[in-house]
Amino acid sequence: MGSGVQVDRIARATDFILGARRVEQQGIAFEAKTERRALDGIQGLFDESNRLGMREAVDQFFDSLVTATSDPSDRGQRMNVLAAASQLGRTLHTTAAGLDDQIKTFDTQLLGYATEINNQLAEVADLNKRIRISGGD
Numbered sequence: 591m592g593s594g595v596q597v598d599r600i601a602r603a604t605d606f607i608l609g610a611r612r613v614e615q616q617g618i619a620f621e622a623k624t625e626r627r628a629l630d631g632i633q634g635l636f637d638e639s640n641r642l643g644m645r646e647a648v649d650q651f652f653d654s655l656v657t658a659t660s661d662p663s664d665r666g667q668r669m670n671v672l673a674a675a676s677q678l679g680r681t682l683h684t685t686a687a688g689l690d691d692q693i694k695t696f697d698t699q700l701l702g703y704a705t706e707i708n709n710q711l712a713e714v715a716d717l718n719k720r721i722r723i724s725g726g727d
Contacts, residue, residue: 628696635688647681650674 638646654674658667 631692635685647678651678
């Protein structure tokens with residue numbers, strides 16, 4: 591009868607360069623996906639298809655100035671300049687508030703990512719500690 595098989599060690603055959611490239615590409619893909627989500631949120635602030643946007647507010651303001659220069663004594667034209675300036679100010683304020691909200695959202699997401707990474711690193715450190723204690727390499 592045979593004496594059986596004795597296993598002294600189990601080794602994993604890997605290509606470290608290929609593994610490193612895979613990790614690098616996964617990081618690049620995640621970065622691109624995160625950037626896309628961020629830009630999609632910001633792009634919505636400048637979508638002028640259904641509301642008065644920044645470009646339109648600036649155009650209206652400068653158009654009112656040009657019109658007012660033709661007859662500076664016309665009170666109606668001066669009122670139009672004030673109304674256009676007020677609208678431009680509101681539009682700037684709304685856009686700035688939206689950008690601030692996006693920044694807060696990004697900060698919250700980054701904090702979540704950092705917490706997740708720290709938890710995973712703690713698990714790896716614990717696993718490495720248990721491997722050392724058990725006598726593994």
